[in-house]
Amino acid sequence: MSFINYASREINCKIVYYGPGLCGKTTNLQFIYQRTAPDAKGKMISLATETERTLFFDFLPLSLGEIRGFKTRFHLYTVPGQVFYDASRKLILKGVDGVVFVADSQEERIDANIESLENLRINLKEQGYDLDKLPYIVQYNKRDLPGAMSVDELHNELNPTNVPEFEACATTGEGVFETLKAVAKLILIDLKKGK
Amino acid sequence: MSNPTLVMYDEEFREVNEVIERLLKEANAKVIFLVDKNGQLISGVGETERFDTTSLASLTAGNIAATGGLAKLIGEKEFSILFHEGEKDNLHISIVGGRVILVVLFDNRSSLGLVRLRVKKSSEELSTIFEKLMNKSEEREKRGSSDFPFAEITDDDIDNLFS
Numbered sequence A: 001m002s003f004i005n006y007a008s009r010e011i012n013c014k015i016v017y018y019g020p021g022l023c024g025k026t027t028n029l030q031f032i033y034q035r036t037a038p039d040a041k042g043k044m045i046s047l048a049t050e051t052e053r054t055l056f057f058d059f060l061p062l063s064l065g066e067i068r069g070f071k072t073r074f075h076l077y078t079v080p081g082q083v084f085y086d087a088s089r090k091l092i093l094k095g096v097d098g099v100v101f102v103a104d105s106q107e108e109r110i111d112a113n114i115e116s117l118e119n120l121r122i123n124l125k126e127q128g129y130d131l132d133k134l135p136y137i138v139q140y141n142k143r144d145l146p147g148a149m150s151v152d153e154l155h156n157e158l159n160p161t162n163v164p165e166f167e168a169c170a171t172t173g174e175g176v177f178e179t180l181k182a183v184a185k186l187i188l189i190d191l192k193k194g195k
Numbered sequence B: 001m002s003n004p005t006l007v008m009y010d011e012e013f014r015e016v017n018e019v020i021e022r023l024l025k026e027a028n029a030k031v032i033f034l035v036d037k038n039g040q041l042i043s044g045v046g047e048t049e050r051f052d053t054t055s056l057a058s059l060t061a062g063n064i065a066a067t068g069g070l071a072k073l074i075g076e077k078e079f080s081i082l083f084h085e086g087e088k089d090n091l092h093i094s095i096v097g098g099r100v101i102l103v104v105l106f107d108n109r110s111s112l113g114l115v116r117l118r119v120k121k122s123s124e125e126l127s128t129i130f131e132k133l134m135n136k137s138e139e140r141e142k143r144g145s146s147d148f149p150f151a152e153i154t155d156d157d158i159d160n161l162f163s
């Protein structure tokens, strides 16, 4: 649910990075944080376990600049990917404007990807959202690893509805901003339609 | 889709700020924030520049969401008031009109009793304003939201954001 403030001339939107445990959601946000100018970002908050697994969420506020005199702000969140944190994932999806599904390209994680994607659909549905109607992007992460599946195979398994998809290596940042831009753009186009 | 955009207009923004400014004085508080349940800051008064308001808003909403989840687990609808006591500063967090979060930060120049009392009164006023706001945006939506700033943006406008 975007928030439009005519008084302060601001538009706020919420983007959620979803995906199985260790697929690289937090790494995506860390890279964006490192490469964003100080005046365009707020503090990144990570509620994580001692072993740096996301426990509740990561949060990164970005302000992208102005459109027609309105400041556009994006609030980026990641969910905890580990299966047993499902209750937390549901909470973070509340009020979402756009979703990035981060898939782990490694062959041995394909089942985890599929399970997480199903979980995303179910959790969205519980909140009254339909994934097919939301601004939604798929990112194939960890392309640098030798055990990565081909994009064709991943596409067949994870992107049957043909939404925009990107290859990425979140540790080096390849594809990270492309993904963010794509989802932000879809959200703004949605707002434009005034749905 | 259960995804109504929250819209804030000048008039209601002024009204909301009047209420929380007054609450700030009457409750002897240091800072007061209004946050939407999704973690977006609506407004803040008092010593706001001393705090990272964006982070505060997001964590408050996460906190309310988590305790709301706990409430459901034990068969409660929600916990409408949370209180966090620190060594110097305390946080009083409450839900207003079911959808906005009111955060009051105060120290020993005030007291929990006083804050509670004043928050109760202000909450009613805020509820009324937010109710009015919801009706207003619904109405505008029905009329076809011609004043919507995004209706006329072009692809170029969007691309320029990322340049």
Ligand SMILES: Nc1nc2c(ncn2[C@@H]2O[C@H](COP(=O)(O)OP(=O)(O)OP(=O)(O)O)[C@@H](O)[C@H]2O)c(=O)[nH]1
Pocket (backbone or CB within 6 Å): A019, A020, A021, A022, A023, A024, A025, A026, A027, A028, A052, A053, A054, A055, A078, A079, A080, A081, A082, A141, A142, A143, A144, A145, A168, A169, A170, A171, A172
């Ligand atoms: N080789 C390689 N490693 C990556 C890549 N992206 C992330 N990693 C590593 O994968 C591990 C897990 O990354 P995180 O970003 O913490 O994963 P997450 O999706 O946030 O995991 P949860 O918080 O448990 O859901 C870290 O050690 C990262 O450095 C990538 O593109 N390539």
Ligand SMILES: [Mg+2]
Pocket (backbone or CB within 6 Å): A025, A026, A027, A053, A054, A078, A079, A080, A081
């Ligand atoms: Mg993480």
